[in-house]
Amino acid sequence: MGISKLKILILFVVCSFSLASCQNKKMEEKYNWLGTISAPQEYPMEIYKGAIIADDFTYSFDAIWGTQNTGWGNEGGTMSVSTQNMNIPSQLEFTWYSLVENKFYTGKWDLDKDKIAELFKNGFIDQDTKKKTTYNNFIVGLAPKGRVVLWINGPGNQKEVSVFQAHDTVITKEKAYENAKYMLKEGFADRMLNDPSYETFKPEVRAKIKEQGYPAPGIYDVYRERYNWKPSVILPDGAEWIDFGFKNYNGEQENLFGESLHNDSYQKRAVPKFCGFYWRDKSKNRYAVWxxxxxEKEIFELFQKLGKEDNIDFVIKVDNDNAKASLSLKTKTQEVSINKAKIRLSQKIE
Structure with a gap:
């Protein structure tokens, strides 16, 4: 083969790869998404800076977000942006100040784009519209000891995407950018945590901390442990189970109804934190149970007692007039009662 023909062949191969690369980039699905922060109610976090980064878009965080402690897995506020249809994010970076620990943490991590793309693509059916939709928000969870959890969120649904470990860092007043210098003022953390006038904590959270102390930092990893379970509702004869919505201690959330309720199976899920459902009696009167x-101590001990190997039914048995409900966890070989849950039952809903 002559030198000129070899050059042409090489050029053709290079161009083919370049064209394929360009086509792949063009074919990548784009979605509308925003970002927000989550931190435990007992562990307020002060935002220093951060970003959810895609090839064509960066959603940024800085000190304007202030103190965050909406509750583990719960959404905080969002900043609106003019950008529409962004690429799937590929990186997360974050730096924050943990007030209780009096320590800054920082880290930068690659995201699993394939996993995120699959979540976006699969989406879910919105119970209100009965149409397929998908996720529209990323929640960055900041926990003690530098633990970071990333969730993806949409109406009635929330999934854990990734878990990361940040490392502690030192930021001095001289090093901090102007709008963040307030975090380095002497006594700032102490005032935020202990002066009730700052309203950092809800009164009931402050009272719980005073009585029990701060939760063990490792609890946010315990929350992520999964068991093979599904909800099982026992209703009076002739009644119809309509739906089942629940959120778990690990921040994930599901909303089952219609086909998803009918086809629900045992899945590796974290321990439920709260739940609710509607049902109709044989006369088509509608009721609700929440x-x-x-x-927390009881429900975790019961799940741990039944273990991670057996399938577990989370059983809710409702009496005829929706005046009483009993709860239990059941496997093929044993059943344990849940006795300390707070249950609300509705009267007939017109």
Whole structure:
């Protein structure tokens, strides 16, 4: 083969690869998404700077976000942007000040674009519209000891995307940018944590901290442990189970109805934190049941007792007039009662 023909062949191959690369970039699906912050109610975090980064767009965080502690897995506020249809993000970076620990953390991590793309593509059916939709928000969770969790969120649904570990860092008043210097003022953390006039904590959270102390920092990893379970509702004869919405201690959330309720199976899920559902009796009267909260110690001990190997039914048995409900966890070989949950039951809903 002559030198000129070899050059042409090489050029053809290079151009082919370049064209394929360009086509792949053009074919990548784009979605509308924003970002927000989550931190435990007992562990307020002060935002220093951060970003969710895509090839064509960066969603930024800085000190304007202030103190965040909406509750683990709960959304904070969002900043609107003019950009529409962004690429799937590929990186996350974050630096924050943990007030209770009096320590800054920082880190930068690559995101699993394939996993995020699959979540966006699969989406879910919106119960209100009965149409397929998808996620529209990323939630960056900041926990003690530098633990970071990234969730993806949409109406009634929330999934854990990734978990990361940040490392501690030192930021001095001289090093900090102007709008963040307030974090380095002497006594700032102490005032935020201990002066009730700052309203950093809700009164009930402050009272709980005073009585029990701060939660063990490792609890946010315990929350992520999964068991093979599904909800199982036992209703009076002739009644119809309509839906089941629940959020778990690890921040994930599901909304089952219609086909997703009918086809629900045992899945590796974290321990439920609260849940609720509607049902109709044989006369088509509608009722609601809400388990507003569990006793955390009890519910975790019961799941741990049944273990991660067996399938577990989370059983809710409702009496004829929706005046009483009993809760239990059940496997093929044993059943344990849940006794300390806070349950609300509706009267007939017109």
């Amino acid at each position: 388990i507003d909260s569990f006793d």
